[in-house]
Amino acid sequence: DAKTTQPTSMDCAEGRAANLPCNHSTISGNEYVYWYRQIHSQGPQYIIHGLKNNETNEMASLIITEDRKSSTLILPHATLRDTAVYYCIVFGNEKLTFGTGTRLTIIP
């Protein structure tokens, strides 16, 4: 029973910024937004997380709207190795629950 909605799939040209949206309209005040990705059939890899402020790390940026009902993960310069399924997860004091994610394909 995932609390997020993501597009099923997206394409992005290599070298461009990949912007992955996520809706989480029922998020509550103490819940974080997490992003993980799964490359092929490897274990999920943590990307980034945030509460209300925008966040940036060496992998990506996370933009959270002011009302916190949606967010966008930005991969600034997508490479072929970024082809994966990206999961947006709302996480509070329960276990991490994965939805179906967005299958991002980077096009050469």
Place this chain on the structure above:
Amino acid sequence: NAGVMQNPRHLVRRRGQEARLRCSPMKGHSHVYWYRQLPEEGLKFMVYLQKENIIDESGMPKERFSAEFPKEGPSILRIQQVVRGDSAAYFCASSPRPLSVDGYTFGSGTRLTVV
């Protein structure tokens, strides 16, 4: 500085045999989570364990599946009398604190094939 270690990476069992999957958490992590991923599906939570305790087993099938995390040694996910439908990738994750906002670190998984 090893991450979460799972073994074996691949496991083949005949129907009716037992499967034992092992997970060694990251150093300093005492909380372990098991997930199952059926072919072409998402990850489903199975069980959350702390050393010597099962905290949440709401995702575990009622029969044939069990998990433990002893005081010493890895966490074990045990599947008795395996059936074809148990064929899946089983992932283990660990965290330093319960339901840590630092997130979970996942292992590379064990791919179980039942023939």
